[in-house]
Amino acid sequence: xxxxxxxxxxxxxxxxxxxxxxxxxxxxxxxxxxxxxxxxxxxxxxxxxxxxxxxxxxxxxxxxxxxxxxxxxxxxxxxxxxxxxxxxxxxxxxxxxxxxxxxxxxxxxxxxxxxxxxxxxxxxxxxxxxxxxxxxxxxxxxxxxxxxxxxxxxxxxxxxxxxxxxxxxxxxxxxxxxxxxxxxxxxxxxxxxxxxxxxxxxxxxxxxxxxxxxxxxxxxxxxxxxxxxxxxxxxxxxxxxxxxxxxxxxxxxxxxxxxxxxxxxxxxxxxxxxxxxxxxxxxxxxxxxxxxxxxxxxxxxxxxxxxxxxxxxxxxxxxxxxxxxxxxxxxxxxxxxxxxxxxxxxxxxxxxxxxxxxxxxxxxxxxxxxxxxxxxxxxxxxxxxxxxxxxxxxxxxxxxxxxxxxxxxxxxxxx
Amino acid sequence: xxxxxxxxxxxxxxxxxxxxxxxxxxxxxxxxxxxxxxxxxxxxxxxxxxxxxxxxxxxxxxxxxxxxxxxxxxxxxxxxxxxxxxxxxxxxxxxxxxxxxxxxxxxxxxxxxxxxxxxxxxxxxxxxxxxxxxxxxxxxxxxxxxxxxxxxxxxxxxxxxxxxxxxxxxxxxxxxxxxxxxxxxxxxxxxxxxxxxxxxxxxxxxxxxxxxxxxxxxxxxxxxxxxxxxxxxxxxxxxxxxxxxxxxxxxxxxxxxxxxxxxxxxxxxxxxxxxxxxxxxxxxxxxxxxxxxxxxxxxxxxxxxxxxxxxxxxxxxxxxxxxxxxxxxxxxxxx
Numbered sequence: 001x002x003x004x005x006x007x008x009x010x011x012x013x014x015x016x017x018x019x020x021x022x023x024x025x026x027x028x029x030x031x032x033x034x035x036x037x038x039x040x041x042x043x044x045x046x047x048x049x050x051x052x053x054x055x056x057x058x059x060x061x062x063x064x065x066x067x068x069x070x071x072x073x074x075x076x077x078x079x080x081x082x083x084x085x086x087x088x089x090x091x092x093x094x095x096x097x098x099x100x101x102x103x104x105x106x107x108x109x110x111x112x113x114x115x116x117x118x119x120x121x122x123x124x125x126x127x128x129x130x131x132x133x134x135x136x137x138x139x140x141x142x143x144x145x146x147x148x149x150x151x152x153x154x155x156x157x158x159x160x161x162x163x164x165x166x167x168x169x170x171x172x173x174x175x176x177x178x179x180x181x182x183x184x185x186x187x188x189x190x191x192x193x194x195x196x197x198x199x200x201x202x203x204x205x206x207x208x209x210x211x212x213x214x215x216x217x218x219x220x221x222x223x224x225x226x227x228x229x230x231x232x233x234x235x236x237x238x239x240x241x242x243x244x245x246x247x248x249x250x251x252x253x254x255x256x257x258x259x260x261x262x263x264x265x266x267x268x269x270x271x272x273x274x275x276x277x278x279x280x281x282x283x284x285x286x287x288x289x290x291x292x293x294x295x296x297x298x299x300x301x302x303x304x305x306x307x308x309x310x311x312x313x314x315x316x317x318x319x320x321x322x323x324x325x326x327x328x329x330x331x332x333x334x335x336x337x338x339x340x341x342x343x344x345x346x347x348x349x350x351x352x353x354x355x356x357x358x359x360x361x362x363x364x365x366x367x368x369x370x371x372x373x374x375x376x377x378x379x380x381x382x383x384x385x386x387x388x389x390x391x392x393x394x395x396x397x398x399x400x401x402x403x404x405x406x407x408x409x410x411x412x413x414x415x
Numbered sequence: 416x417x418x419x420x421x422x423x424x425x426x427x428x429x430x431x432x433x434x435x436x437x438x439x440x441x442x443x444x445x446x447x448x449x450x451x452x453x454x455x456x457x458x459x460x461x462x463x464x465x466x467x468x469x470x471x472x473x474x475x476x477x478x479x480x481x482x483x484x485x486x487x488x489x490x491x492x493x494x495x496x497x498x499x500x501x502x503x504x505x506x507x508x509x510x511x512x513x514x515x516x517x518x519x520x521x522x523x524x525x526x527x528x529x530x531x532x533x534x535x536x537x538x539x540x541x542x543x544x545x546x547x548x549x550x551x552x553x554x555x556x557x558x559x560x561x562x563x564x565x566x567x568x569x570x571x572x573x574x575x576x577x578x579x580x581x582x583x584x585x586x587x588x589x590x591x592x593x594x595x596x597x598x599x600x601x602x603x604x605x606x607x608x609x610x611x612x613x614x615x616x617x618x619x620x621x622x623x624x625x626x627x628x629x630x631x632x633x634x635x636x637x638x639x640x641x642x643x644x645x646x647x648x649x650x651x652x653x654x655x656x657x658x659x660x661x662x663x664x665x666x667x668x669x670x671x672x673x674x675x676x677x678x679x680x681x682x683x684x685x686x687x688x689x690x691x692x693x694x695x696x697x698x699x700x701x702x703x704x705x706x707x708x709x710x711x712x713x714x715x716x717x718x719x720x721x722x723x724x725x726x727x728x729x730x731x732x733x734x735x736x737x738x739x740x741x742x743x744x745x746x747x748x749x750x
Contacts, residue, residue: 121454123455283607
């Protein structure tokens with residue numbers, strides 16, 4: 001239940017500035033590019049933590065998520081975008097998803113007209129031979145396909161569900177699968193683990209999963225886990241947050257997550273949280289970025305579900321295995337753009353991608369849920385509380401459940 | 416990302432005059448019907464395209480419909496990619512055109528190289544390069560090229576991925592370890608270089624006892640230089656795990672463990688070092704029979720975890736408490 005009666009955690013839970021500043025990176029007298037950059041980022045975050053602490057003594061219930069301005073930023077983007085966004089002209093379903101998911105997390109509802117208009121636009125992005133492209137008359141690609149399907153699930157109307165041609169989607173995806181179980185992103189496109197996650201996510205949600213469609217995919221996924229414990233984009237590549245989320249969520253969708261080295265993955269993921277900033281980095285010895293709040297943070301709900309079933313592990317009662325407090329502080333204090341919207345790190349410009357994934361990470365922090373336990377709690381102002389996101393699909397639990405329920409009532413599509 | 420107002424067809428945003436002519440004004444293109452973008456009746460996420468962008472893409476859609484694959488279309492795709500190098504449909508169609516024209520791939524490689532240099536974090540440009548190499552089967556420029564890109568950004572993921580593909584596909588392993596040595600010299604914290612090291616050895620020499628011995632010593636040497644560098648510790652753990660010779664593994668674990676214990680007694684509390692000790696203790700627990708001995712080891716694990724959770728690695732308190740509690744659950748109390 002919401003903790004409206006107890007708005008902010010006791011002061012000893014919030015990290016005070018003095019203890020944060022003691023977490024500075026120890027260069028050990030051996031400066032390199034990596035350490036120099038890290039220290040720069042720490043300094044910019046420290047300035048913000050310091051300012052926050054000074055204000056917090058005067059005003060209760062800080063920090064506050066800038067809902068109103070963020071909703072305005074999102075709503076405007078849903079309608080039109082400045083010319084600088086032409087670099088995302090091949091990713092318009094992504095723009096739709098980032099904005100729709102952010103709005104649903106903020107508890108905003110679309111009008112019936114908006115739902116219809118967005119649905120019709122996404123329908124224009126679908127191709128007759130199956131799948132969705134980045135815009136009308138663009139060939140199909142697994143990433144905008146994932147984004148389009150998630151967006152339609154968020155919209156959740158009958159009209160939206162009926163847009164997807166499941167039959168042609170299956171035959172198109174089948175063409176993208178390689179003999180080793182991997183997937184190209186589009187015809188003649190690159191192979192990497194994102195493709196597998198996108199394909200499995202839509203297949204599960206739309207009830208078109210078959211073992212034939214994903215023949216040997218689990219084998220290929222396991223090859224992507226590195227000696228560090230995370231997953232790379234392809235076998236042999238460096239463990240990376242985005243790819244690790246894709247890999248582990250994909251394994252969970254196949255029911256094969258226990259085949260990987262879970263202890264190694266957990267250890268790697270836990271070490272990705274930055275001790276000073278509180279947010280997550282994408283790779284060892286690289287910089288914090290707000291978007292990893294979801295890609296890395298999202299691993300923990302998945303790991304908890306897996307570990308909970310194993311009696312040789314002792315999970316805490318209602319906490320993920322990372323510092324939810326630290327992450328919330330980073331997001332709310334260091335990652336808000338004053339005009340609304342959220343960002344990568346101090347000094348960066350706002351965008352819809354970062355707004356989506358910072359809010360998704362924030363939602364994870366606020367809602368603890370496994371098969372046996374659940375708890376809701378939010379740091380700062382009670383109005384910071386977001387809607388709960390599904391850690392595998394990253395749409396709201398409600399949207400995920402409604403969509404899977406609908407599509408599970410339809411006959412599955414065979415190859 | 417502001418809105419720009421292009422005043423005339425031949426004026427660039429910065430005011431420079433070029434000889435750009437809209438496709439719609441080119442007599443030699445009159446046979447092609449431009450196709451406006453069809454977003455539907457009530458579009459969403461509408462981008463404010465420039466006039467030039469719209470013109471180029473109207474014509475691109477036009478030739479996609481007719482299926483024309485000619486030299487002029489090759490140029491058209493180049494213009495379209497200048498406007499948006501992430502348009503994977505254009506790259507796909509460009510490759511179709513190159514195949515149809517049986518084009519000079521040397522020239523194309525030069526174009527691809529320029530695009531990568533301008534957009535080194537773009538997926539499509541790297542995939543294009545890979546496609547070209549697959550056609551030419553000529554990898555001779557690849558190591559030097561990726562090295563050049565990496566000199567500007569030592570951790571560029573696409574560059575490393577392309578490099579790994581080249582190494583594995585064409586078996587070009589022999590100078591790679593030397594290259595990695597240099598990168599680690601320059602930045603001992605370059606985790607991409609450490610990852611590459613593991614990749615290269617896995618695919619070339621393999622993890623023989625001699626190699627494991629050499630690499631453990633390499634990692635230890637780097638650890639002694641910078642004790643709080645996670646990259647070298649992760650590599651060390653990885654090498655030990657890759658070793659399937661139990662005797663060699665045991666010998667090396669003992670050596671590292673005694674170094675760690677000495678540093679610990681001198682006051683070093685690098686969380687990676689303590690984590691390593693905990694790992695070794697947990698592995699030891701599996702083989703211990705006597706309850707008394709088990710309890711001693713468990714107590715040590717517990718005290719290290721508590722130290723980490725409360726002092727040296729507080730951000731990971733939940734994780735360290737979980738490690739402690741799980742160890743106790745598995746091996747402690749009740750026999």
